[in-house]
Amino acid sequence: MTYHHELRVAESIARQAGRHILRERAKNMEVSLKAPNDLVTNVDRSTERLITAAIREHFPDDDILGEEYGDHQGDSPKVGAQRRWLIDPIDGTVNFTMGIPLYCVSIALQVDGHTVVGVIYEPNRDELFSARDGKPATLNGAPIEVSDCPKIANAVLVTGFPSGRGEEFEQALEQFINLTRTSRGVRRLGSAAIDLAYVACGRIDAFWEFGLSPWDTGAGYLIVAQAGGQVSALDGSPYHVEGRSILASNGALHAELIEALKL
Numbered sequence: 001m002t003y004h005h006e007l008r009v010a011e012s013i014a015r016q017a018g019r020h021i022l023r024e025r026a027k028n029m030e031v032s033l034k035a036p037n038d039l040v041t042n043v044d045r046s047t048e049r050l051i052t053a054a055i056r057e058h059f060p061d062d063d064i065l066g067e068e069y070g071d072h073q074g075d076s077p078k079v080g081a082q083r084r085w086l087i088d089p090i091d092g093t094v095n096f097t098m099g100i101p102l103y104c105v106s107i108a109l110q111v112d113g114h115t116v117v118g119v120i121y122e123p124n125r126d127e128l129f130s131a132r133d134g135k136p137a138t139l140n141g142a143p144i145e146v147s148d149c150p151k152i153a154n155a156v157l158v159t160g161f162p163s164g165r166g167e168e169f170e171q172a173l174e175q176f177i178n179l180t181r182t183s184r185g186v187r188r189l190g191s192a193a194i195d196l197a198y199v200a201c202g203r204i205d206a207f208w209e210f211g212l213s214p215w216d217t218g219a220g221y222l223i224v225a226q227a228g229g230q231v232s233a234l235d236g237s238p239y240h241v242e243g244r245s246i247l248a249s250n251g252a253l254h255a256e257l258i259e260a261l262k263l
């Protein structure tokens, strides 16, 4: 399977969702709290409904997992491949609520546990990052590649922090301090999917974070991999979409980063 059709559909839905997000932000945005420091808006929800409806129109048998509405089973009893879409309607909700133009739509398709299609769309920049298994990743249709920076001392990195204030948060702060000391700089953009897209196109040399969910990393994982990058869990073990931690790099930095991230 080449999943060419699925990728085209995902790209078209992501663009449609991005237009919806910009329109709704100007019209009626209502912010509410899921937990302390964990925001959601009516636009996150309406965008997920739009994306889910569009996927169901094209692929009614497929399962869907979205951040705001959870699991949605496809129509027919499962025979053959298990297909599941991962949807983050707005990745970077805090930026979205504040008017910081760094947020995106993230859509991935997994077949039998393998990610085969990934799309990240930044509506404010009109940038569409996409990939399918076995093909070069693209930005607005043009092939992209990771950077070739060989050492941390010359690298620009990016990370994020869990919204809770527990032990994981303290560990993330410690890693941030360590790498801020040893690298050219560590950015904190507020959208894990954009972080991954920027590693894929070489704007950033590597990204790490823990406490993430499948809809945050599914699409970005594939886009980095198909742009020639390397993706693993934070300790260097294989990346798993349900695994919560991720280290994505240009490849050249990967081993040095695994060492540097050990606490």
Ligand code: 2AM
Residues within 6 Å of the ligand: 038, 067, 088, 090, 091, 092, 093, 094, 159, 160, 161, 162, 163, 164, 190, 191, 192, 193, 211, 212, 213, 216
């Ligand atoms: P979101 O905007 O879709 O919620 C910021 O560091 C990144 O963490 C964003 O990708 C953000 O996704 C994600 N994030 C926000 N709250 C989170 C939570 N409670 N658990 C895991 N990830 C979260």
Ligand code: CA
Residues within 6 Å of the ligand: 039, 040, 067, 093
């Ligand atoms: Ca959220």
Ligand code: CA
Residues within 6 Å of the ligand: 088, 090, 091, 092, 192, 215, 216
């Ligand atoms: Ca997210």
Ligand code: CA
Residues within 6 Å of the ligand: 044, 067, 088, 089, 090, 091, 092, 093
């Ligand atoms: Ca989200």
